[in-house]
Amino acid sequence: MKSYYIIVLIALVSLMASCTDVIEVDVPEGPIRLTIEASLDWEKGTAGNEQTILLSSSTTFYDNQMPSPVTGALVTVTNNDTGTIFNFEDQNDGRYTTANFIPVLENSYTLNVTHNGERYTGTETLFPVSDISEVFQSKEDGEDDEALEVNVSFQDPEGIENYYYLRFQSRNDMLPELFDIKDEFIDGNEATFYYEKTEDESNNIREFEPGDIVDIKLLGVSEDYYNYMQLLIEQFDSAGDPFSATPVALVGNCINLDDSSNAPYGYFRVTQMVQDTFTFE
Structure with missing residues (x-):
């Protein structure tokens, strides 16, 4: 009887092994989009005139390559309260910089990016921060x-x-x-x-x-950026949790004026900032 069980077990294992197939699943890949990293952070107590905006193109989920820098774009930021326009110069590596930015608390700013014939824009307000x-x-x-x-x-x-x-x-x-x-x-x-x-x-x-x-x-x-970060942090903290909601690419406050279906990734923020460094004893 014991030998019979062993023979049946061997047969079942062989059957399971012979039925193993490799299943290839086609994962849909989204379109390549412009990614805008426009964080104009003004450190309290400084002039805040030097600012950098990063532009890149997104990659597919399974692509191991780093995002490609976007060059040749036209990038400006406008103070909506004063009408002052700040031009960001193309550094030919995805960075667009200015040394002339003027941060003013409670003022509204609008980012404008023109790339590949399409116009992108986003608006934020500069709020103060506590020490x-x-x-x-x-x-x-x-x-x-x-x-x-x-x-x-x-x-x-x-x-x-x-x-x-x-x-x-x-x-x-x-x-x-x-x-x-x-x-x-x-x-x-x-x-x-x-x-x-x-x-x-x-x-x-x-x-x-x-x-x-x-x-x-x-x-x-701003409240809008707070809501954006809340979703971003929630997705990051729940990564790997089988019971969490499926993460999605978050759309920030920038829109495409020429093709609403081709909204960019990233966010345009203008903030006042304080910073410190701590060493444990």
């Missing part, structure tokens, strides 16, 4: 009470609807930690946000250690 009042380390707020964490505090103005974008970049890591912040529950108060890294050997993530350096940026942003 960072304190940066310190602790072990109190995170998931692991033995792990180091960096804390950033700032005072939110009372009675004003504010939106913030907080970015932590450990110099040991390639990717930053991002926070989208609305002052709905912190209006008029000092707020503190922490960043802790939890040990994860499978993803080669280690906790902060004495001597580690973290670069910190706090930006005052």
Whole structure:
């Protein structure tokens, strides 16, 4: 009887092996689109006159090549309140630069890009940002009470609807930690946000250690950019989760005036920014 079971098991395994086929699935590839990285960030206390806009073409999902830089475009930014036009010069490597930009709080700015006979545009308003009042380390707020964490505090103005974008970049890591912040529950108060890294050997993530350096940026942003970043961070944090929604390419605030079906990727933002650097002890 035992021999009979063994023979049946061998037959089943052989049958399963013989029925194994390689199935090739055709994955649809979207069109190649213009990608606009137009982050005009004005660091508080500086002139903010030197700014760079990056243009590239998107790649297909399974393409291992880096996005190709876009050259030959015409790029301008207009202050809608004063009518001043700032020309961004083509550096022939996907970068378009100016040394004449003038940031003015509460003013509206419009980006205009002309490429391959099509016109792209987007509009943003420059909002102020609060100063960072304190940066310190602790072990109190995170998931692991033995792990180091960096804390950033700032005072939110009372009675004003504010939106913030907080970015932590450990110099040991390639990717930053991002926070989208609305002052709905912190209006008029000092707020503190922490960043802790939890040990994860499978993803080669280690906790902060004495001597580690973290670069910190706090930006005052528009409500539209806050909503955009909220979706972007949500998709990034849920990557690899089988129960999360299928990620999609996010469309920013730039539109194609000549072909609405060929909207660009990326975002045009104008922000005031404060930054700091923290070294763990």
